[in-house]
Each structure stands twice: as structure tokens, then as C-alpha cells.
Amino acid sequence: MIIGGDELQQNALGIDWNLIWQCKRVIPKVKVFLWRLLHKGLPLAVNMHTRLVNFDPMCQRCLQENEYEMHCLFFCNTSRQVWFAGQLGIRVDELPLQIEQTIKQAIENLDEEGWIVFANTMWEIWKERNKAVIEHCAFNPQQVLQRINAVLRTEPVLANVIYRNEGISLQEKYEFNAQAWQVVVDASWQVGGRSGGAYVVFDGGKTHSVGLHYFQTEDPFHAEALTLKEAVEYMYDHVKVPTHMMVQFCTDCSNLVLAINQADTADLPTWRPARTVHNLIMELGNRQAELQHVKRETVGPAHDLANLAKRNAINYRDSHIWYCSNMG
Template sequence: MEELQRLFGMEKATIIQAQIKPPDPTNDAQDRLIWHKSRTGKYSVKEGYRQLSLLEQQRIPTPRNIGVQWEVINGWKFIVPKVKLFLWRMLSGALPIANNLHRRITTISPLCQRCGQENEYEAHCFFFCPGSRRVWFQGQLDLRTHDQPLDIIQAFTQTTSLLDEDGIKLFSYTLWELWKGRNEVVMQHKRFDPTKITRAVNNWMRGDVLERQQNQDHQQLLKIPGYEVSKEDWQLVVDASWQQSGEAGMAYLLYELGNVSE
């Protein structure tokens, strides 16, 4: 039903579903592929080329024109580049989700490998699959997945328009970790673990808070009376101490700042 709603909308999907009849158990006829552009029902390279030429002449616009969305995402300096690239691929339909692969290679099943209940398109993968629903339910973001549109661009735009910077971070990192968790199921045959995903998202957020606090501390220390440390020298000292002992290195730097010589 989700797939019908995504393709035709709620009203038409309801009409279609009402007209679907259960299979006749007495009819043992086998299904067969038919090329409906041909009078014989058989596909030919010549006919396929002709249809492609007609589409080119009509210049049918793509429904996934995400130029505006990409400009917005690219302006989010608070999101790391690899996650921004992932968001762009998600919105442009470039992720190797089962439904996208099935359109190119019909032998690949379009079903979601996590739940096996619906075709795996973007909105199902990130919002409607039971595993994804559990992640959003136990996360910090108050996101009601049953209210999400079936179109991923509309869902993404609608949600991010209501969030502040921290909310957008939380939303983006959750999508990223959901995708990684889904890939572990499909490619490595691991169990989908919503708790692990939530923990990874929380680590992202804690890292952002720590980085923000460090930047504030840097600015305060550069203004301490009696110490003249240039921004370039400060950065070198921070990098050297941080690589050695992490937070302990930062504590050592704060204590020894007065002994730093030119």
C-alpha cells in the first residue's frame, strides 16, 4: 500500500486497492513479460531506441531537481562534508536502495531486506521500516514517522524547515547512521541494532558540543593578559598536544601555556 500511495497518491491508491482481486486458485497460467510499446508484446532494440528518441524530443524534466535543496545543504557549515554528500545522494535518488536497483536490474528484488514487508524506497528505508521507526522513537528528536510524506525530498524539506542548527545536525546524523546500519544488514548480514545507531548519533552530537566548547576556550585563552600567543602558534601547540593524549593533552597545554617560548 505504501508503494501505491507513493506512486499515485492516497486517493488513487485507495481506488486501485479496491479493484485488486485475489488470485484465482483454479487458474494455473504463468506470468510473462510484455513490452506494451510493441503490437506483438515483444521487445526489440530498434523499438527501445525509438522510445528513447521520443523521450529526448519531449525533453521530459526530471522529478528530482534538487538544485535548491543542494544549495541549502551545501551552506550547512556545521555538517561534515561526507554527510552532506550522503544527503545529496539520498535526495537525488542515487543511493543503491533496493527499489532503485530494481529499476535498473529487474532480477534484483525491490523488497526491503530488513523487514521484507514493503519495497525499499527512500522514505521506507529511513522512516517507515519498523527498524527505522524504533530509531526515531528512542532518539532525541521528536519526529513522528507516520506523518512523513512518501516523497523523500518533501519529507526532508518539511522536517529541516522546522529545526534549528542542532536539530538539523541530529536529523542529518540519524539519517547517516540509519544508512550505515542498513548497509550492515544488506552487505554484512548483521542484525539491525537501533540502540547502536542511537549511540552513534549521540556520539556525533557530543563531539560537536566538545568542539564548540574547545573553540570558545581557544578564544578566551588568546585574550589572557600577559600572554602574547599568536593564533598560528596556538594552533600548532594544540595539534601537538592533542595528538598525543587527547583531552589530557589539552589540559597539559592550558597549564603550560605560560611557559611556551617563541
């Protein structure tokens, strides 16, 4: 049993949902994914076939079997590779044939750490499956494993460096506009070019997600510019903030703010940061976006995460906040 509770709620599937909902170290969207999975709510090929008769129920990754829940997440050849090579070393041939029994067995037999790995593995396989089927990209088991490992490495640090904002307005803490998105950006650089960058995203004053990136670059200014570039791409390509909504990007790098806001790259150290800044000028100029210079203490959480990315060569994003403690 993973997490105990005074009142255990059983549903028709025989799964104790208290054990899932109360596990703070499983992010909310993974919990919602599990609920949809167990209630036939995912757009798997078999589920779509029941709604649209002409929809092909075949798995588009292997073209060997209909794509139902267990096939998609466990039995398809690419999914098998993830489970076998992952931390749990699961041989999928030994699993039940029904998804309900598989998840129930995992809840009952794995400890809390094992359940976190199990739940995140299913989620990352599902995301990679969507890229393969919808975007026609090759399913990459190695990338799935790297993302899972990044989650597990960053999890303890996130508990200490991300401000949870439980009922506390970001506007009150940092004097930002709580009606807009805010993205706090920072980078960490060391001699030799090893760099880390991170951003913390706030939606209406509430923590939303984070990103961590590892770079090899020639100077600290370029590390700051590359981190801002990653944050801009994340907001408009991944979060998909509408073009009419305001996004405030906040950094303690005054030279970067000056170069972008004045559209002047003449005094930048080399051509590489000049090119990055030029692209940022073009990108932000087409958006409802502001770039602001803030005090060093304001970017504290992003700074700590940037150091983590630099030390451990971590690349990760879309880590929605789940159990982070207050930073008072």
C-alpha cells in the same frame, strides 16, 4: 530556516541547497549522502531493480515492503524505532510519503540543532542498514542512537581541539612526511582503571578523522597500547589504507614505542598489555607502517579527546572534520 544566505539557490526538487551546503556542523559526507539520496543515487533495492530487473526490490530487513527511500530511512520497523526513541521523537506516520517533501519540511521547520540531529540520524540509519544488508548483521537501533549521541557530545569539543589545517601542511607544523598518512595517538588514565583513548588521522598533512574510545584497564601503559590497537584497526579495517602505503603512528609513550620497535615484551607490567603489544608487533610487522615517539605537545589534540572519552565514556570514530577552529 536553518542558515540564511544572500543568494538562495533552488533546485528542481524545491530544496534550498545553500541551507544544506553552508551548514558547517553537518559533515561533508553526510551532505553528499543527502544529495545522492535526493537524486536516486543510493543503492537501495528499488533503485537497483530499475537497473537489474532480476534484483529483488524487497526490503531485506523487514521483508514487508519494497525498499525505497522513505521506507529505508523512516518506515521500516527498525528505522521507526530510532526516530521514535531519538531526541526529536518523530512519529514517522505523520511524515510525507516522498523523501523530497520530508527533507524540505525538516529544513523549514527545524532549527539548526534539530537539523543536525535529523541529518545525522538519517546517515547513521543508512550505515546500520548497510551492515544489516551487506554484512548480514542484525540492525541495532540502540547502537544507532548511541553513535548519534556520541556525535552530539563530541561536536563542541572537536571545535576546540582539532587542528583544521586550512592550507597549512602538517609537515610544516610537526615535521612529518606529508606524503604519508599520520595517526597521532594518546591515552588518558586514572586510578581505578577508567581510561580514554583517542587518535587524530591526517591524510597527506590534512586532518581526516578522529576516534575516541573508553576503556577499563589496570595501568596507563595498557591504555596507551589499547588506543594504538584501535587506531591500527581503524586505519586498516575501516579506512582500508592499501598495504603498500606508509602510515606513521605517533605517540608520546616512549616505552610503547620501544617495546614494539624492538619486539620485546619481557619488561611489560602484566600479561594483558604484553598480549596487546604482541598483537601490535605482529600487525604492524605486516604493514608499511612506522611507530614514532613524539613530544607531548604534538599529541595535544588527541590528549584532549582522550580526556573527553574518559570523562564521558564515549566510544566514537569516523568523525570527519567539519567546522573545527584553528588551534594556532
